[in-house]
Amino acid sequence: MATLTSAVDLKIPRPGGGGGVTEPPVRGGGDGDRGGSYPDYGGRLRRARVGLIAGLTSVTMIFVALTSAYIVRQGLPTYNEVTKTYVRDWMGVNLPVRLLLTNTFLLLLSTVTMELARRRITQRAALAPVASIPGVSLGDDREVPWLGITIVLGFGFLTGQWIAWRELAARGFYVATSPSSSFVYLLTATHAVHLAGGIMALLWAGSMSVLHRPVERRRIVVDVAGWYWHFMGLLWVYVFALLYFAR
Amino acid sequence: MVAQEAHGHGAPQGFIRKYVFSLDHKVIGIQYYFLALAAVFVGMFLSLLMRIHMIWPTAVLPLVGEIKPETYLSLLTMHGTIMVFFVLTTAPQSGFGNYFLPIQIGAPDMAFPVLNMLSFWTTFVAFIVMLAAFFVTGGAPLHGWTGYAPLSALPSAGPGEQLGADLWITSIAIFCIASLMGALNFITTTLDLRAKGMTLMRMPLTCWAWFITAILGLLAFGVLLSAGILLLLDRNLGTSFYVPLVVVNGQVLGHKGGSPLLWQHLFWFFGHPEVYIAILPGMGVASQLLSTFSRKPIFGYKAMVYAIMAIGILGFVVWGHHMFMSGMSPYSAFAFSIMTMCIGVPSAIKTFNWLGTLLHGRIRLHSPMLFAIGFVSLFVSGGLSGPFLAQPVLDIPLHDTYFVVGHFHLIMGVAAIFGIFAATYYWFPKMFGRMMNETLGKIHFFITLAGTYAIFMPMHYLGMAGQTRRYSQFTEVAYQAKLIPLQTFMTFAAFVTIAAQFIFVINLFWSMKKGPKAPDNPWEATTLEWTTATPPPHDNFGGHTPVVNHGPYEYSVPGATRDFILQTDPLTVHQK
Numbered sequence: 001m002a003t004l005t006s007a008v009d010l011k012i013p014r015p016g017g018g019g020g021v022t023e024p025p026v027r028g029g030g031d032g033d034r035g036g037s038y039p040d041y042g043g044r045l046r047r048a049r050v051g052l053i054a055g056l057t058s059v060t061m062i063f064v065a066l067t068s069a070y071i072v073r074q075g076l077p078t079y080n081e082v083t084k085t086y087v088r089d090w091m092g093v094n095l096p097v098r099l100l101l102t103n104t105f106l107l108l109l110s111t112v113t114m115e116l117a118r119r120r121i122t123q124r125a126a127l128a129p130v131a132s133i134p135g136v137s138l139g140d141d142r143e144v145p146w147l148g149i150t151i152v153l154g155f156g157f158l159t160g161q162w163i164a165w166r167e168l169a170a171r172g173f174y175v176a177t178s179p180s181s182s183f184v185y186l187l188t189a190t191h192a193v194h195l196a197g198g199i200m201a202l203l204w205a206g207s208m209s210v211l212h213r214p215v216e217r218r219r220i221v222v223d224v225a226g227w228y229w230h231f232m233g234l235l236w237v238y239v240f241a242l243l244y245f246a247r
Numbered sequence: 248m249v250a251q252e253a254h255g256h257g258a259p260q261g262f263i264r265k266y267v268f269s270l271d272h273k274v275i276g277i278q279y280y281f282l283a284l285a286a287v288f289v290g291m292f293l294s295l296l297m298r299i300h301m302i303w304p305t306a307v308l309p310l311v312g313e314i315k316p317e318t319y320l321s322l323l324t325m326h327g328t329i330m331v332f333f334v335l336t337t338a339p340q341s342g343f344g345n346y347f348l349p350i351q352i353g354a355p356d357m358a359f360p361v362l363n364m365l366s367f368w369t370t371f372v373a374f375i376v377m378l379a380a381f382f383v384t385g386g387a388p389l390h391g392w393t394g395y396a397p398l399s400a401l402p403s404a405g406p407g408e409q410l411g412a413d414l415w416i417t418s419i420a421i422f423c424i425a426s427l428m429g430a431l432n433f434i435t436t437t438l439d440l441r442a443k444g445m446t447l448m449r450m451p452l453t454c455w456a457w458f459i460t461a462i463l464g465l466l467a468f469g470v471l472l473s474a475g476i477l478l479l480l481d482r483n484l485g486t487s488f489y490v491p492l493v494v495v496n497g498q499v500l501g502h503k504g505g506s507p508l509l510w511q512h513l514f515w516f517f518g519h520p521e522v523y524i525a526i527l528p529g530m531g532v533a534s535q536l537l538s539t540f541s542r543k544p545i546f547g548y549k550a551m552v553y554a555i556m557a558i559g560i561l562g563f564v565v566w567g568h569h570m571f572m573s574g575m576s577p578y579s580a581f582a583f584s585i586m587t588m589c590i591g592v593p594s595a596i597k598t599f600n601w602l603g604t605l606l607h608g609r610i611r612l613h614s615p616m617l618f619a620i621g622f623v624s625l626f627v628s629g630g631l632s633g634p635f636l637a638q639p640v641l642d643i644p645l646h647d648t649y650f651v652v653g654h655f656h657l658i659m660g661v662a663a664i665f666g667i668f669a670a671t672y673y674w675f676p677k678m679f680g681r682m683m684n685e686t687l688g689k690i691h692f693f694i695t696l697a698g699t700y701a702i703f704m705p706m707h708y709l710g711m712a713g714q715t716r717r718y719s720q721f722t723e724v725a726y727q728a729k730l731i732p733l734q735t736f737m738t739f740a741a742f743v744t745i746a747a748q749f750i751f752v753i754n755l756f757w758s759m760k761k762g763p764k765a766p767d768n769p770w771e772a773t774t775l776e777w778t779t780a781t782p783p784p785h786d787n788f789g790g791h792t793p794v795v796n797h798g799p800y801e802y803s804v805p806g807a808t809r810d811f812i813l814q815t816d817p818l819t820v821h822q823k
Contacts, residue, residue: 047358047439054431054465061469065513069477069488072512078504079492089487089504176485179504186480 041125041216048224056231059194063235066187067242073179074246091178092247096167100240103160107195110153111233117146118226125219147206147222150229154199161192180247187239195232201225258785268368270360271785275367276346277678282371283338283667284752286329289378291745293326298738302731304720319719320389321407325381327392328415331521332422333374335663339528340464341370341429343670344457346678348433350776351451353442353793355786358435362428369425377418385409391717393518394419396489396510400481400502403495413482416475423472426464433461442775444795448552449814451774451799452545455552456531459559460524466563467520474513481505508573515566522659523562526626527555529666530597533622535799536669537601539772540616541608542810544800546600554593554600561590571639572646580639587637594630598623609803609810613770614688618669621696622662628700629658632707647717650710653703661699668695668751675758676765680782683762687754691747698744705733771811774799778815 077086385406390399490502567583721727768777801812
């Protein structure tokens with residue numbers, strides 16, 4: 001039986017590349033001839049990535065708005081009835097830094113496992129035409145479940161954030177204690193909600209594997225979820241830096 | 248089978264998948280359109296109640312009862328919100344854009360059909376949540392469509408500021424999420440699904456307008472969503488983002504240190520681009536129709552594209568002109584003033600190009616063309632008062648007067664509505680396979696145009712005379728009471744104009760069933776939607792993907808056998 005290993009250097013098909021069936025006569029388009037036949041996984045991947053960029057732009061705007069509000073609110077004076085003067089009511093939050101650093105480590109580690117999962121499935125998608133030949137095996141059925149590890153690390157991060165919120169409360173910082181603590185909860189929660197969306201996308205990608213969907217389709221989901229995950233990692237570093245350095 | 252594959256999803260069979268949870272962009276476009284139609288009648292009914300109350304303040308109306316000052320504030324809040332979000336944002340962009348953007352660029356559907364369906368149903372939920380505000384304890388909120396804090400941030404500030412305000416904010420937040428999903432889809436579709444030969448500079452101006460509008464939405468709605476979340480936290484969790492130390496009914500509330508101006512900045516960073524989100528699609532439609540019905544290429548196509556871009560970019564740096572009264576630094580006010588007046592440049596480019604398109608054209612005055620010309624008229628009339636309000640020295644006395652109400656209703660409200668009407672009369676044959684009645688269309692146009700001017704032009708004079716907006720009645724102030732006859736005239740003009748809208752609705756529904764069958768290209772237009780069957784098949788082009796060889800406005804080309812060249816017509820030997 002012929003056996004191929006993943007070390008074989010096969011070029012990944014260009015998005016939209018290839019021709020084939022008689023109709024539709026022309027596919028894709030715009031400013032160049034992209035050609036192609038269906039199912040056009042390359043085209044779908046390209047489309048999903050464009051959509052992802054647009055989606056991440058809107059997420060960025062949400063955090064830009066919150067950052068803007070953070071900076072403005074930090075500088076606002078408030079009237080103190082006792083001293084009859086205007087004072088700043090912004091108080092530095094005693095962040096559980098060690099715990100947050102641990103969470104950061106978990107999330108950054110998860111971006112590494114995510115990237116490994118993304119590259120692995122990219123490779124598998126490239127080899128899919130070969131693997132579909134009867135009698136051909138790629139010979140490495142026992143793989144490290146990078147996607148599963150990423151999901152576990154993602155849940156670990158969220159759990160860590162939950163513990164951090166409990167720790168903040170234990171230190172006397174609640175949502176309405178001070179505008180600074182309001183922003184700590186708001187920014188971390190907004191990030192957590194977005195990250196939870198990423199976990200759902202990864203779970204979806206995992207379920208596609210269980211349901212034996214074509215590897216090319218799974219690759220699209222994992223690829224887009226991967227870039228989204230990397231963005232979430234970057235975003236968390238930004239949020240943490242803002243909360244720590246602009247206390 | 249090939250068509251099905253090309254489409255990515257097959258034609259639905261059951262009623263639910265075909266008409267309710269459809270993935271077809273055409274069905275979704277029609278769903279958006281009818282949602283906006285329902286919303287516009289709700290909004291129009293609320294405005295009718297306000298106008299009746301202004302001239303008969305003691306009248307007890309059936310179904311509504313006595314209109315108290317706080318009821319009046321609820322009416323204006325819900326009128327503005329429903330009209331801006333669920334009509335002006337929904338119909339031109341999500342409705343017509345959804346239906347015609349893919350067809351005009353030669354695509355079988357939107358880039359993400361499931362997301363498209365989710366966008367619509369999320370918008371629908373937002374609308375239901377918004378309407379629910381009428382039926383909860385305390386009723387609908389009082390804070391106007393701009394939701395200014397601290398009024399909007401304090402549940403104890405008034406009866407409508409209780410659960411009604413929470414529902415209002417929640418609805419807006421849901422609407423933001425829906426709009427972001429829609430914007431993402433529009434941008435990806437435009438960038439990635441254009442047919443072969445459909446270069447960016449061959450796109451119809453409608454597509455350019457939808458594309459730029461989607462970018463504006465993508466950048467603006469996220470900011471409003473963030474602002475809304477902060478507002479909900481202030482209302483429900485005791486935070487102080489927007490609320491300073493306040494005393495309500497002698498009681499000191501727990502907030503301190505927040506700034507109402509923070510809300511204004513965040514809101515207007517969204518709010519001003521929102522004006523262009525409402526009007527840009529109308530500009531695209533007007534450009535499309537003026538060229539088609541003048542049988543001439545659009546005057547200055549590239550200039551029109553760059554003008555749309557310039558308006559979009561400038562729209563993000565002028566939000567401060569809504570806040571000249573907030574005590575901002577004169578230097579900031581000067582900068583916002585200059586940037587605002589700069590928008591006059593691309594706006595004038597568009598206006599003169601529209602007029603240039605009409606000049607020496609062989610004009611066909613069908614109903615859609617009349618509404619397109621009406622759009623230009625309203626855009627100019629409403630736009631000319633813009634430079635007045637853009638100057639702080641003039642804006643300060645005119646702020647919160649009827650001058651402002653007249654200005655934004657003409658340019659943002661009714662002009663955009665005329666864009667919707669123009670689009671309806673123009674594309675109805677393609678959407679429903681039948682023609683609308685021309686006579687009824689023309690009657691509808693002339694009454695609506697005259698009625699619109701009769702309602703909104705006097706508002707400029709009222710504003711200059713010092714009549715303030717948001718007052719439920721004017722009988723208690725001597726100088727304002729003298730202006731009531733003009734308000735009475737406007738109310739009767741509103742009666743007539745609103746009655747004329749029923750002509751439109753009758754025409755719309757009657758024509759769907761009984762109108763004469765429409766040919767595939769009744770207006771002898773050039774763009775791709777007119778190259779396919781009427782109504783278009785599930786995958787838009789019956790299994791083929793069009794190849795584009797021409798620009799979108801090739802009318803009256805010298806030497807051509809007919810006075811229009813379809814974008815898909817083959818190139819002649821000479822053109823090759």
